Amino acid sequence: MTTIRYANDKFELEPNESVLECLTNRGVPVPFSCRSGACQTCMMRATGGKPPETSQQGLKDSLKLQNYFLACVCYPDADLEVALPDDKDAQAVIPATVLSLKLLNAEIMHVELECHAPIDYRAGQFINLFQNQTLGRSYSLASVPHEDDRLHLHVRRLPQGRVSGWIHEELRPGQTVEIRGPGGDCFYIPGNSEQGLILIGTGSGLAPLYGIIRDALSQGHSGPIHLFHGSRDLNGLYLSGELQDLVKQYSNFNYVPCLSGDDVRHGFASGRADEVAFKQISDLKNWRIFLCGHPEMVKTAKRKAFLAGASMKDIYADAFNVSQSS
Amino acid sequence: MSEQSLYEQLGGEAAVNAAVDIFYRKVLSDDRISAFFEDVDMEKQAAKQKAFLTMAFGGPHNYTGLDMRRGHAHLVARGLNDSHVDAVIEDLGATLRELGVKEELIAQVAAIAESTRNDVLDR
Numbered sequence: 001m002t003t004i005r006y007a008n009d010k011f012e013l014e015p016n017e018s019v020l021e022c023l024t025n026r027g028v029p030v031p032f033s034c035r036s037g038a039c040q041t042c043m044m045r046a047t048g049g050k051p052p053e054t055s056q057q058g059l060k061d062s063l064k065l066q067n068y069f070l071a072c073v074c075y076p077d078a079d080l081e082v083a084l085p086d087d088k089d090a091q092a093v094i095p096a097t098v099l100s101l102k103l104l105n106a107e108i109m110h111v112e113l114e115c116h117a118p119i120d121y122r123a124g125q126f127i128n129l130f131q132n133q134t135l136g137r138s139y140s141l142a143s144v145p146h147e148d149d150r151l152h153l154h155v156r157r158l159p160q161g162r163v164s165g166w167i168h169e170e171l172r173p174g175q176t177v178e179i180r181g182p183g184g185d186c187f188y189i190p191g192n193s194e195q196g197l198i199l200i201g202t203g204s205g206l207a208p209l210y211g212i213i214r215d216a217l218s219q220g221h222s223g224p225i226h227l228f229h230g231s232r233d234l235n236g237l238y239l240s241g242e243l244q245d246l247v248k249q250y251s252n253f254n255y256v257p258c259l260s261g262d263d264v265r266h267g268f269a270s271g272r273a274d275e276v277a278f279k280q281i282s283d284l285k286n287w288r289i290f291l292c293g294h295p296e297m298v299k300t301a302k303r304k305a306f307l308a309g310a311s312m313k314d315i316y317a318d319a320f321n322v323s324q325s326s
Numbered sequence: 327m328s329e330q331s332l333y334e335q336l337g338g339e340a341a342v343n344a345a346v347d348i349f350y351r352k353v354l355s356d357d358r359i360s361a362f363f364e365d366v367d368m369e370k371q372a373a374k375q376k377a378f379l380t381m382a383f384g385g386p387h388n389y390t391g392l393d394m395r396r397g398h399a400h401l402v403a404r405g406l407n408d409s410h411v412d413a414v415i416e417d418l419g420a421t422l423r424e425l426g427v428k429e430e431l432i433a434q435v436a437a438i439a440e441s442t443r444n445d446v447l448d449r
Contacts, residue, residue: 035388038377312372
């Protein structure tokens with residue numbers, strides 16, 4: 001008998017019963033629509049056990065790797081522990097000690113954390129960092145698991161931001177905070193190493209992209225990699241030296257700092273990062289695209305990239321939404 | 327009359343995968359209907375388009391008329407009408423033509439899409 005575990009319940013799977021049927025028949029409110037493995041409304045995540053491959057058809061590779069599956073076409077042979085995709089309680093809280101805090105520019109703080117327990121993440125994913133039990137925010141990881149021993153975050157100070165203000169003003173090296181994660185499906189997947197990559201970020205949207213780029217390069221990605229990092233003025237850009245070093249080290253890596261304000265100096269592209277990118281590379285067929293940062297930029301650029309020929313499955317995005325309670 | 331189903335003649339799931347990006351691009355670029363697709367999650371929308379194409383291609387699906395009504399009720403409230411359904415069916419035909427599908431099969435796909443019209447428009 002196959003057992004499905006959901007929250008604190010255990011259900012026996014009847015013969016020829018899908019995980020969706022099993023759960024909904026017993027009163028678990030899993031959303032669903034087409035019941036044929038196409039619409040992805042019933043997507044869930046296996047937090048224990050491996051979902052059958054047939055239940056992952058049509059999902060983005062980054063979701064497959066994280067054991068997401070479609071409940072309506074999931075007929076497992078072995079026990080599964082499952083959760084709804086937005087179930088935050090499915091992950092354990094990990095204590096982490098702050099090792100260093102360093103300003104990258106006037107408003108972005110580099111935070112280095114040492115976890116007290118191993119955390120299995122991919123460059124470009126995010127974690128939630130908690131100021132106290134109820135107040136936490138998502139921050140993208142700029143570190144790369146096999147390259148960096150510690151977790152690196154780029155925390156931009158938001159006007160009236162409660163957590164970012166606390167990190168900038170009060171947090172000190174040696175303090176221990178709680179984190180939960182990782183989450184997010186915006187990361188590099190090995191394979192197809194000759195494919196061109198375009199990465200577009202605004203502000204601290206550079207954090208996940210910096211991780212993704214170093215991850216791709218260290219895994220031997222040989223196709224062209226173009227980074228467009230945008231800000232209004234020069235003060236908003238950062239890590240320029242490190243990125244220039246990568247340009248020198250890897251001939252397939254190209255870094256284009258973009259300034260959307262009036263004062264554009266030599267060596268910088270004029271305009272918003274997404275506009276500059278799509279002007280330089282107009283046919284996006286077969287390119288892999290990464291978009292991180294300002295939600296409006298991510299939304300517009302996603303649409304533009306798709307209309308310019310990029311396949312939906314090749315567009316990875318992480319919009320930095322600002323919490324309503326700041 | 328071929329013994330193969332319409333879905334098999336079109337090429338099954340591979341054909342749906344080939345069509346979904348082309349179809350979604352046409353819909354987003356179609357001024358008659360693009361406004362209905364503003365502010366939707368593109369990932370989720372692409373998955374829904376795939377489910378719709380699977381059904382229109384005669385493939386396996388479990389959609390009911392009620393699902394169609396529920397799924398489009400908020401759009402009907404925003405003024406979704408026959409002209410918009412016409413546009414979608416046109417874009418669907420253009421997608422298949424671009425993929426080199428025979429007119430005879432395109433007509434069958436259009437007829438399946440047509441059969442959902444009253445449910446979509448909640449009549």
